[in-house]
Structures are given as C-alpha cells and as structure tokens.
Amino acid sequence: MSATEEFRRHPDSVAVEPDVVPPGADPREVDDLDHDRRRWHTRIWVGGLTLVLLVSLPAAVGIGPVGIGPDTVAQIVSRPLIGIPQEVTWTPAQDAIVWLLRVPRVLLGAVVGAGLAVAGVVLQAMTRNMLAEPYLLGVTSGASTLAAASILFGLGAGIGTSSLAASAFVGALLAGAGVFLLARVGGQMTSTRLVLAGVSIGYVLHAMTSFLIFASDDPDAGRAVLFWILGSLTLASGGSALVTTAVVAGSLVLLMAWARHLDALSIGDNTAQSLGISPTRLRARSMIVVALCVGALVAASGGIGFVGLIIPHVARLCVGTAHRRLLPVAALLAAIFLVWADVLARIAMVPQELPLGIVTALAGAPLLFLLVRRLDPTR
Incomplete structure (x- = not known):
C-alpha cells in the first residue's frame, strides 16, 4: 500500500502495518493504529495544560516588583465580574496594578506565546525545516524595521499613539x-526557495534596522529600539490584548481547518499533489495567515525569539506530528511558557526589567540542546 493510500485512510500515521483482524472480531471495531489511545492521550494533554494555564494566569498577576497575594488578586478580579466580595479590603493602588498593568500583560503574554508557537508549527510544515520560525522568514525583521523607524524618526506619527503598533504590523x-514574491518563481513556491527568500530578506531588514539605530542622534531612542526588538509586554493594554486574541484565535481556527493538508505538505510535495492539494496554493494561504498573525504579535510585544522554534518540537514529543493534535498543544505549552518567562523578566533585576527575548533565549537554548541530543543520528 502506498504512502498516499495510507494517508487517505490514516492521516495521523503514514507508515503503518496492514490491518490484521483477529478471528471472529468485527473489522469495524479493530483499532489497529490505536487511534482511541492517541485521542485520549491528546485530550489528557489538552485538559492538563488548560488547567495549568488557568492556574498560571492569576498566579502570574500577583507576582512582580509589587507583590499581591493570590487571595487579594482573586477578590480584585472577581468583584467586578460576579460582585463578590461586596466589601473592598484592598488599596486603590493594588486595584490599578491588577487591572491596568498585570491582567492585560499576563493575558497578552499567553496569547503572544500561543500565536508564536502556532506560527512556528506551520512554518516548519511549510518548509519541512526543523529550524523554521517567524524570524527565519523575515516577518519579525520587517516589523522591527518599521517599528525602529517609528521610534527613531517618527514614522506614522500622524496616526497618534498607535503609530508604533501600526508601523510594526505594516512592516511584517x-x-x-516580499518573501512571497521572491520565493514564487514560474508560479511555483518550493520550501527551499521560501527559506532562502526569508533568510535573504531577513538579513537585509536587520541591516536596515541597525543602520537606523546608527543614524539616529538620540542614544535613548536607540536603547528603546533595542529593548523593543528584544521583546517586551510593557505596552500591553486591554485593547491590544483583545485585538491580538482575536487575530490569534482566527488564525488557529483557519490552520486547524487545514490540519490534514499541512500533514500532507510536511510529508512532501508529491504526497500533497497526489491527494489533490496544491503545495504552492497551500503555502501561499499559510504564508498570508502567518504574516498577519506574526504582524499582530510583533506589533503588540516586539520580537520574541525561540518560542516559535522550541515549543513546536516539545509539543511533538508530547502528542506526535499530526497537526490536529499538535496545534492546540503547542499553543497551550507556549502560552504557559511565555507567561512565566514574563514573570521572570519583571522580577529578575528589580527595579529594572529584562527584555523578554533574553529570558526566552536563556530558557530555550537548553531545551534546544536537549532536542539535539535526542535527535535521530541518521537524520
């Protein structure tokens, strides 16, 4: 039986043994690929990670330079939602810290982490490259370049306080x-051309960002650009968290609908074509969704590395390579990871705050070392 026929029958597993039905058993009741166990395994992971995330969110809200107890956080958050408790026992400063600073920041961190992981999963499937992430295709570099131009030279200042986010989004x-046009030659877009185009444009945009910092006479503005490029959630607000959540949720819904197509594409272009899937069209659609998603993420939080690279590999170790299982688990893992990375960033060097990208790199590099050690030596 060919790989294509196996994929049609069992999209979660390509290389499988022929069906063996025990004597006297109903063939419809035989689960030779153990799909039920895999399904329950995934549900356990999703349920467990969701529970961890729900516990992490209020816990992270209370941690910072000004510590707030978990019981106080619960009271502050629950009073406007359900009216309990009726008596206010906390200070106005604590109320402002929770609602104006911590809640938007923690929610945005979870959403940004989820979005970066989802983008990384899709880019790795599109390019069949284990090192693919938003940085690889130049999307993050494009956002950083126009954001730097906005900070240093007032690009887009005419649209008001949202000029920085708007510039980053347009840059992405x-x-x-640019990557799409450069990689598409003769109506075809291969994974190799996509990677090479992304790396080329990324280097050019990184050089442009460095030149803008060098050309600026304001050292404080240069430091602001550097801090923003390395990632931060200090600009989080209720509006940015809401918009980013909507973009990431919409992207995840679309990509989940294309999960089986992404499975085929990750196997190879020939397999995808034999199943009636156009690799070029699928890469183009996926590239548009990823660019929109990453543009919104970078506009809200700056460039945060390693999340889109490491978390997809960790998720594969948990639930396998089928994208219907992989996408939600990667999103939940990355949400939890970035929430706690941000907690570390804001308490590690009080009263200063570490750029979030430094924390994710320091935490992600050891994970990458472990993945390298576990890698099949024949690959």
Whole structure:
C-alpha cells in the first residue's frame, strides 16, 4: 500500500502495518493504529495544560516588583465580574496594578506565546525545516524595521499613539509579501526557495534596522529600539490584548481547518499533489495567515525569539506530528511558557526589567540542546 493510500485512510500515521483482524472480531471495531489511545492521550494533554494555564494566569498577576497575594488578586478580579466580595479590603493602588498593568500583560503574554508557537508549527510544515520560525522568514525583521523607524524618526506619527503598533504590523506584512514574491518563481513556491527568500530578506531588514539605530542622534531612542526588538509586554493594554486574541484565535481556527493538508505538505510535495492539494496554493494561504498573525504579535510585544522554534518540537514529543493534535498543544505549552518567562523578566533585576527575548533565549537554548541530543543520528 502506498504512502498516499495510507494517508487517505490514516492521516495521523503514514507508515503503518496492514490491518490484521483477529478471528471472529468485527473489522469495524479493530483499532489497529490505536487511534482511541492517541485521542485520549491528546485530550489528557489538552485538559492538563488548560488547567495549568488557568492556574498560571492569576498566579502570574500577583507576582512582580509589587507583590499581591493570590487571595487579594482573586477578590480584585472577581468583584467586578460576579460582585463578590461586596466589601473592598484592598488599596486603590493594588486595584490599578491588577487591572491596568498585570491582567492585560499576563493575558497578552499567553496569547503572544500561543500565536508564536502556532506560527512556528506551520512554518516548519511549510518548509519541512526543523529550524523554521517567524524570524527565519523575515516577518519579525520587517516589523522591527518599521517599528525602529517609528521610534527613531517618527514614522506614522500622524496616526497618534498607535503609530508604533501600526508601523510594526505594516512592516511584517510588507516583509511577508516580499518573501512571497521572491520565493514564487514560474508560479511555483518550493520550501527551499521560501527559506532562502526569508533568510535573504531577513538579513537585509536587520541591516536596515541597525543602520537606523546608527543614524539616529538620540542614544535613548536607540536603547528603546533595542529593548523593543528584544521583546517586551510593557505596552500591553486591554485593547491590544483583545485585538491580538482575536487575530490569534482566527488564525488557529483557519490552520486547524487545514490540519490534514499541512500533514500532507510536511510529508512532501508529491504526497500533497497526489491527494489533490496544491503545495504552492497551500503555502501561499499559510504564508498570508502567518504574516498577519506574526504582524499582530510583533506589533503588540516586539520580537520574541525561540518560542516559535522550541515549543513546536516539545509539543511533538508530547502528542506526535499530526497537526490536529499538535496545534492546540503547542499553543497551550507556549502560552504557559511565555507567561512565566514574563514573570521572570519583571522580577529578575528589580527595579529594572529584562527584555523578554533574553529570558526566552536563556530558557530555550537548553531545551534546544536537549532536542539535539535526542535527535535521530541518521537524520
């Protein structure tokens, strides 16, 4: 039986043994690929990670330079939602810290982490490259370049306080469009051309960002650009968290609908074509979704590395390679990871705050070392 026929029958597993039905058993009741066990395994992971995330969110809200007890956090959050408790026992400063600073920041961190992991999963499937992440395709570099231009030279200042986020979003879209046009030759877009185009445009945009910092006469502005490029959630607000959540949720819904197509594409272009899937069209659609998603993420939090690279590999170790299982588990893992990385960033060097990208790199590099050690030596 060919790999294509096996994929049609069992999209979660390509290389399988022929069906063996025990004597006297109903063939419809035989689960030779152990799908039920895999399904329950995934449900356990999703349920467990969701529980951990729900516990992590209020716990992270209370941790910071000004510590707030978990019981106080619960009272502050629950009073406007359910009216309990009726008596206010906390200070106005604590109320402001929780609602204006911590809650938007923690929610945005969870959503940004989820979005970066989802983008990393899709990019690795599109390119069949284990090192693919938003940085690889130049999308993050495009956002950083226009954000630097906004900070240093007032680009887009006419649109008000949202000029920085708008500039970053437009930069990500322009970079994504550039990669798309450069990689598409003769109506075809291969994984190799996509990677090479992304790396080329990423290097050019990184050089442009460095030149903008060098050309600026304001050292404080240069430091602001550097801090923003390395990632931070200090600009989090209720509005940015809501918009980013909507973008990431919409992207995840679309990509989940294309999960089986991504499974086929990750096997190879020939397999995808034999199943009636156009690799070029699927890469183009996926590239558009990823560019929109990453543009919104970078506009809200700056460039945060390693999340989109490491978390997809960790998720594969947990639930396998089928994207229907992989996408939600990777999103939950990354949400938890970034929430606690941000907690470490804001308490590690009080009263200063570490750029979030430094924390994710320091935490992600050891995980990458472990993945390298576990890698099949024949690959």
